[in-house]
Amino acid sequence: MSYRKLSSLPLQDYVKSSLSKTSLRTVKDVLLLSPLTVMNMLHLSADQCKELMDYLFSLCVPPKLSAYEMEEMEQHNSIPLGSKALDTLLHGGLLSGSLTEFVGPPGVGKTQWCLYITTKLLTAARGGVHPSAIYIDTESAVRPERIVEMMTNRYPELSSDIPQLLSRIHMFHPKTAASMLEILESLECVVVEKDAGVVIVDSIASMAVSLSSTQPKASQLSSWASKLKSLAHRLNICVVVTNQITTVHEPVPSELSLGGEPRPHPRHQVVDGRESALNQEDREVDPAAPEPHVLDHMGEGKSGRVCAIPALGNTWTHCITTRLILQYCADSAARQIVIAKSPVSPFAVFSYIITQGGITIQEKDCCYSYSGQDPGQFRIRVQEGIPLDTA
Incomplete structure (x- = not known):
């Protein structure tokens, strides 16, 4: 919390004006100074300085919540995945305040799940409020026409509202690790400004390839995960990332x-x-x-x-809160979603298919176990290839 940007805080205009003329950029920069120094630098009275310092100190102290309050917050902003059994195991779907990862081989449907989650959020008004979505597309894999197809087929009654719904999806296209870091640094301001209910990074692994070699990649990935988890916790929203194999x-x-x-x-x-x-x-x-x-x-x-x-190794596995593995079925056209790591759910497997309306989870084709497997060493079934008839 001490590294929050001062420009992102709801401070008085005269305080912001004074801060803009100094080299102070984060909460920590101010708290390291004595009250007298802050008074002189910002031209504040003793009472104004005390009010500012008390507010900044409060940001660095985690808020106290009861278990009941935590449960209410999670249920309020969680995003259901559309399956009664799967949502029950996950205690409501994608939990707010947590970092959820979808991992799987190419073509298994990671981006389709992200778009499906986006449409679920946009079409679910909460208390009259229509949240937006932040989508960080690192592979240029998102096609607007696919989002339109999902909405048209799953929510035909909202066909006339599609342009307005699309305007609530705010896209970023970072090409380097440096640009990705810039986005993460300013992400909190964007989420608050756009009233976003979910942040999606598709995919985190493609950005990790371009990480600097001056320090261990595991350390840099942990820093990214820390920023995303902190954002999810502070603003009580869902943060979703996709990973490769x-x-x-x-x-x-x-x-x-x-x-x-x-x-x-x-x-x-x-x-x-x-x-x-x-x-x-x-x-x-x-x-x-x-x-x-x-x-x-x-x-x-x-x-x-x-x-x-x-991919991304064991350090990354410990950073994420929930890992959902997507894989191909051995003898079926359907695919599987595996709850490989979750703080609330046992190890479970569900089948799903990709349709024009997005994702359809097959309720009857599921199983779960409390024994589970190591989520970092889970063997993922991939598609070996499709034989072609050349005769």
Whole structure:
């Protein structure tokens, strides 16, 4: 809180005018000074200085809330996903004040889920207030005509209101990590000004590729996650990010191989694929951990199998509040959404299909378990390819 921009605070005009003539930019800059210095710099009376300093100090102290108040706040601004069973497990859908991640292979529907969530928010008036959405599109994957198609098919009664609904989607298109950081720094002002109910970053992984090499990528990603989680908590809104996958070679245990050298421990595993640079820093497994028993589906004598897992590594996994994994089904045209990490829900799997109206979750095709799996090492099913008839 101490790093909040002074320009984003609801201060008196004469205080803002005085601050603009100084080098003070954040709350911390002011609080590091003595009251007498602040009085002289800003030309304030003793009472005015005390009022300003007390207000700035209050911003740095987390507000006290009861459990009941927290529950009310979450329920008020949560975004339902359209499935009674799924929303029940998630305690209302996407919880406000938290950071939710959708991760999956290319083409599985991550952007479709983001657009679906956006339309759900825009078409749900809350107490007569119509919130807006902030959409940070890092891959230029959003097509306005797809949003129109979703709204037209799912909410035909709102067809005449589509232009007005589209005007409440505020888009950003950062191309570098530096431009992404600038957006995150000013995001709070934008959310307050536009009365946004959700912030979507699609995708966070594509921006991570261009992060500076002067400091560890895990540290920079943690900084981004901290800004997004702080924003969600302070303003009690939903923040959604999408992530990509990376591939790892799982070795075959030595007892399954046909002689030769023993297979390496997973901490020596080779990381490759498009996002490999994002995982090399924190992909290592604890050296003291026991070697897992890995079944080789490529046949005996093979060196191992290639598995898809969430990108950005274990540090990022600990930063997010909820992880929802999207994957392809082995024997079905439907796809699956997996609750891999959640503070309120058990490990669960639901099937869904992408339609003209957005996302349709198949209520009857679901299962859940309280045993779960490691959300950072979950093996994601990808689409291996579509055979073409060339005859």
